[in-house]
Amino acid sequence: MSRIGNNPVVIPEGVTVEVKDNVITVTGKLGELTQNFNAVDLKVEEGKVIVTRTSDIKDHKAKHGLFRALVNNMIEGVSKGWTKELELVGVGYRASNQGQKLEMALGFSHNIVLSIAPEVSVETVSNKGKNPIIKLTSHDKQLVGQIAAKIRGFRPPEPYKGKGIKFVGEELRRKAGKSA
Numbered sequence: 001m002s003r004i005g006n007n008p009v010v011i012p013e014g015v016t017v018e019v020k021d022n023v024i025t026v027t028g029k030l031g032e033l034t035q036n037f038n039a040v041d042l043k044v045e046e047g048k049v050i051v052t053r054t055s056d057i058k059d060h061k062a063k064h065g066l067f068r069a070l071v072n073n074m075i076e077g078v079s080k081g082w083t084k085e086l087e088l089v090g091v092g093y094r095a096s097n098q099g100q101k102l103e104m105a106l107g108f109s110h111n112i113v114l115s116i117a118p119e120v121s122v123e124t125v126s127n128k129g130k131n132p133i134i135k136l137t138s139h140d141k142q143l144v145g146q147i148a149a150k151i152r153g154f155r156p157p158e159p160y161k162g163k164g165i166k167f168v169g170e171e172l173r174r175k176a177g178k179s180a
Contacts, residue, residue: 024037032078033074083135089163102116102124107155117143120140133168152164
């Protein structure tokens with residue numbers, strides 16, 4: 001019994017949901033998303049999307065909650081959008097963007113230039129005395145998370161000084177240095 005899968009997904013105003021041949025299409029003011037699905041049935045009734053599994057096989061039970069969560073993320077994405085913020089902690093760490101190109105100075109011998117997908121809008125904020133922040137915004141939660149993880153992977157935060165790229169609000173496990 002999937003507690004998450006049994007909850008219906010409410011469709012807000014301005015969002016349309018279509019189910020056709022194992023493909024769900026969600027359209028809203030921020031864009032359009034499609035997702036293939038299997039092992040579950042999706043029905044649109046009275047402004048809600050209801051997810052039911054086709055059988056009680058272990059694989060179908062696992063995918064019941066998964067597809068409900070994916071549909072919920074799609075609906076929320078096309079209506080409100082998703083945002084991830086990354087903070088660059090370290091002396092001399094900088095970030096700037098020209099359109100969809102993000103350029104970062106992370107203490108390597110060269111700057112890292114990353115081309116961001118056109119569906120994601122990127123913004124850099126650099127205030128004096130504060131760490132630079134990279135803001136990623138899109139209607140696709142998976143794409144925002146994937147790009148944010150890729151950026152973080154260039155210089156993950158280390159546990160001794162906390163230098164590196166971290167998500168805003170992320171708690172790091174800090175270690176004590178060697179004791180004399």
